[in-house]
Amino acid sequence: MDKPNTECAATHVVVVGGGIVGVTTALELRLRGHEVTLLSMDKPGSQEAASYGNAGWLNPGSVVPLSMPGMWKKIPGYLLASNGPLKLRPSALLQSWQWLLGFVACGATQKRVRRIARALRPFLADSAARHSALAEAAGVPELIEKKGLLVVYPNKAAYEADALAWSLRRENNVVWKTMERAELVALCPELGERYQYGAFIVDGAHCRSPGGYVAALAQYAEKKGVRYISGCAEKFLIDGGKISGVVYNGNKLACDHLVIAGGMGSVELASQIGDKLPLVSERGYHVEVPGAEGGLPIPVMMSDLKFGITPMTGGLRAAGQVEFALKGAAPDWRRARILLDCLREGLPRLKIGGFSTTNHWMGNRPSTPDCLPVIGPSSKVGGVYYATGHGHLGLVSAPLTAEFIARLIAGDAVPEVAPYTVERFCRGGKE
Ligand SMILES: Cc1cc2nc3c(=O)[nH]c(=O)nc-3n(C[C@H](O)[C@H](O)[C@H](O)COP(=O)(O)OP(=O)(O)OC[C@H]3O[C@@H](n4cnc5c(N)ncnc54)[C@H](O)[C@@H]3O)c2cc1C
Missing domain, CATH: 3.50.50.60 (FAD/NAD(P)-binding domain)
Structure with a gap:
């Protein structure tokens, strides 16, 4: 290098x-x-x-495409829930509907999602090692941390309901260990009671300051x-x-x-x-709570609330949400407030101030339908x-x-x- x-x-x-x-x-x-x-x-x-505001996850388990069989049944529920993870602004319907149909179609069958997972795997397999080498060469080795990643569920049944996702991971050599509540708490002491079961992705890593x-x-x-x-x-x-x-x-x-x-x-x-x-922009948001990063030793994905929390150098960052909006439309900070509420839900004992005390951000994911x-x-x-x-x-x-x-x-x-x-x-x- x-x-x-x-x-x-x-x-x-x-x-x-x-x-x-x-x-x-x-x-x-x-x-x-x-x-x-x-x-x-x-x-x-x-x-x-x-690239500035992402969640920083280097997750070998991301072989699972966002579009999965049966997704079309969930989309109306997501859209109707005012505090859900997905928002389609009516003004953006015309520019997004074709992409959305393509997106749903790409994940409509198990055969299709298996093909996507196989195609994603090469990017993820040794990404943490590649980023570590880059960070080392650039003189910032501390920005890439290899401590694993945790995906948490309300209970074992919820984990089992995600069986297709985990079988895609297994087929693509992702290694994880399932955990009961006691092990989860040993790993992340602040984790809320809401989460009783989880999977620890052993080879996962994260970037502590993507920007x-x-x-x-x-x-x-x-x-x-x-x-x-x-x-x-x-x-x-x-x-x-x-x-x-x-x-x-x-x-x-x-x-x-x-x-x-x-x-x-x-x-x-x-x-x-x-x-x-x-490509359409799947707009995403983050809220970052300065000084709270010590409250979470490793990144955690709350599977039910569809967002991730990552300890960053600038604070504890909750990132997620997908919003379809017209190019140049002002951010809707309600999406970021939802993330703050989710953060409180996931880590209820952590002292987190009001929205005005957080750093918040919106960015454009450049996304293809497949x-x-x-x-x-x-x-x-x-x-x-x-x-x-x-x-x-x-x-x-x-x-x-x-x-x-x-x-x-x-x-x-x-x-x-x-x-x-x-x-x-x-x-x-x-x-
Ligand atoms: C909330 C959120 C969470 C995410 N979490 C993760 C994660 O955990 N892990 C992960 O792997 N990914 C994550 N992502 C996705 C990731 O951030 C993006 O896929 C990635 O940053 C895209 O990088 P890019 O370089 O293609 O585009 P960008 O970072 O958007 O950079 C594009 C650059 O091109 C420049 N540019 C554009 N047009 C021109 C032009 N005409 N002339 C000159 N310059 C131009 C822009 O100024 C900009 O600097 C997340 C995204 C979001 C929004």
């Missing part, structure tokens, strides 16, 4: 997007000897990116020779069907390759290239690659995404990316 490998044919690669995906990709490309420019509207690590981590990786990348430009990619220069440059803030920047890693901004960029990315990222070459323009659409799993998936892109740009055959290419959206939903 230390020295740039200058053996490969050096080309100039522009990576658009300074979130976790863009930054890890820029770094990987630089370490493989390319001249790399990272072009981002927002400074790496800043609050505007989804700080991206900033540290970007600094390390700059130290290694990545050039950083603060600007907005506006259009692309294409010569004979191949990318030759990017225009940002009115300036031209020549390049041999371009990586589109702009999170939700990737949709607009791809449309200029002629590719259609069916719960898989978009990684691979553009179907329209040579030299352009996508590294986006990671939805709920962008942090955990970033290191392998970066490796895939670097191998593609090196001209290697990378058959593993077949499930993630943009072309899958043109083929339709084949099984």
